[in-house]
Amino acid sequence: MSMKKILMAAVAVSALTAGAASAATITLAKVSNITVFTGSTATPYKIASETIFGTGGLATTTTAAHNITEATVSSGPLGVGNYTVTYTLSGPGTFASTVGNSAVSTDAATACVISSVVSSGGGAGAQTVTYAVTVSGTCSTTSGDANQGPESFTLDAPLKVSGLGDVTVTAAFASGGTSIDNGTSTARTLITNATGYSASATADTTTTQWLLSGGAAAYTTLSSNLTIGSIVVGSTTSNTYGPFVLATGATAAKVDDATQVLTYDASIAGSVSNVSLTINSVTMTENSAKTISTLAGIAAGTKAVAVTLDTTTTSQSEIGFSLTVTPVAGSASYTAPAAFTQALQSVTLEGTNFLAPWIAGNQAGTSSSMVRVSNNGASAAGAVTLMLKSPTRNAGTTAGATTCTSSTLASLASIAAGGELVISTADLTTCFGDFKRGDMIVTIQAPDDSLTAKARLTTTAGSISEISLGGLNVTNQTY
Secondary structure (H helix, E strand, C coil), X not given: CCHHHHHHHHHHHHHHCCCCCCCCEEEEEEXXXXXXXXXCEECCEEEECCECCCCCCEEXXXXXXXXXXXXXXXXXXXXXXXXXXXXXXXXXXXXXXXXCHHHEEECCCCCEEEEEEEEEECCCCCCEEEEEEEEEXXXXXXXXXXXXXXXXXXXXXXXXXXXXXXXXXXXXXXXXXXXXXXXXCCCEEEEEEECCEEEEEEECCXXXXXXXXXXXXXXXXXXXXXXXXXXXXXXXXXXXXXXXXXXXXXXXXXXXXXXXXXXXXXXXXXXXXXXXXXECCEEXXXXXXXXXXXXXXXXXXXXXXXXXXXXXXXXXXXXXXXXXXXXXXXXXXXXXXXXXXXXXXXEEECCEEEEEEEEECCCCCCEEEEEEEEECCCCCECCEEEEEEEEEECCCCCCCCCEECCXXXXXXXXXXXXXXXXXXXXXXXXXXXXXXXXXXXXXXXXXXXXXXXXXXXXXXXXXXXXXXXXXXXXXCCCC
C-alpha cells in the first residue's frame, strides 16, 4: 500500500471514530426494585442456591422502573443523527415479556426530539434487543446544556430467570453500523447466587461425666456441665433474596431468605435408660427400647443439646451419642440442605483412666494379653469398668459387648488396698467375646494417687513385651 493510501485510510478511520472515549458505560441497574449497580458499586441481586425454579422459571416484579439498565455514552451527548442502542443479557436470564418501543427512555432535553423503535430482538424469552434511535431538533453535545442531546439510555424490562447462574447485561452504541465508544460496555452482573441456608452440628468440648460421688454409689450422678453438642440451622447470607415470586403467586420487591424459615427434625441414637436428652431445654421423645430420641419441627437457629439425669441408683457406663439432623424447607420454593449425621460428646466416667493399646484377644493360641492394675493405697479402690475401642473380630463370630463391668466379670468389683487386679485373655473373652485385637480403656472409680497399670503380651514362641500404662498421677485421662 502506498503512503498516500495509508494516509487516506487513516483520515477515514478518524472520521468514523471522532469523539470516541474509552467505552460505553452501564451507570445504574435495578432488579425487582433492588439497586444492583450504581456508579462503581456492584451489589448483585442474590438468589439462594436452594431455590426451585420450576419449568416456567421465576419472574421479577413488573412495576415500572423496578428493572432498569441505564447505559451512558462515555464520549458525551449525541447530536442530531441516527443511532442504534443494543442491550444484551447472558446466563439464565431472559426478557419476561415483549420489550416495546416505549421501554427505552433518555435524558435528552425537550427541544431535542428522540424517536426509538425496536429494530431487532426484544421478544419474550429473548436475550437481546436493539433500538433504532433518531435524534432530531435542537440538540447540544455538551453535558448539562439546556438543549442537551441524549447521553443516557434507560431500558425498563422485567426479567425471567430459568435456573442458577449469573445473569449479566451489556450495552453498545453505534452510528451507521460503526461502534461508538469503542465497542460493548463492561458486563455488569444483575443476578448471582449464594448459599442461603446451612445446617451443622458440633460436639461440646467441656467434659460431661458420671461422677464418682466419693462413695460406693459411684456413677449415679452427672457433672455440672450437661451440654453434649449444639445444632445450627438457618440463613447463612444476609440479603440473599429468594424467588422473585412468592409461593402464593404474589410478586414481591424482595423475598429475603430469612422469611423462608427452615425447620428440622432431630434424631439421636444412644442409650437413654437413665438420662433424657433435650434440645434447647425441650425434652426429646424416647423409643420404647430407650435407644433413640427424636424431636420434630424444631425452629431454625442455634440450639444446645444436653442430657438430664433420670432417677438412678445403679452405676452407669459411658454413653456415646450420634445425632442426625434432617432440615425441612419452610416453603415449596426451596430445597432444604441435605440431612447429616454428627457424633456428639460422650458422657464419660470420672476417675482414673488407663489406655491399653493393641490388646490381643483370641488369636488362635498365638498370643495372650494380661493387664495388671496395682492399688498401692491404704483403702480399696472402687469398681472397674473396661471399654473396648475399635475391636477387630474373628471371621464368622458374633460381635460382643464393648463395655464390661463387675456384672460380667466379678473381679472388676473393686481392687483391695495393697492389692492388684489382673485381667487375662480369658477375662477379655468373657467380657467382649471372640475378638482378635483392640484398644482398651480401664476406668477405676478412684482417684489416681495410688494406682499404677501395666500391660503384657506373651507369644507362643516365648516372646514377652511389657509396657507401663501410667501412674501414679493420671486423673481424667480421656482417650
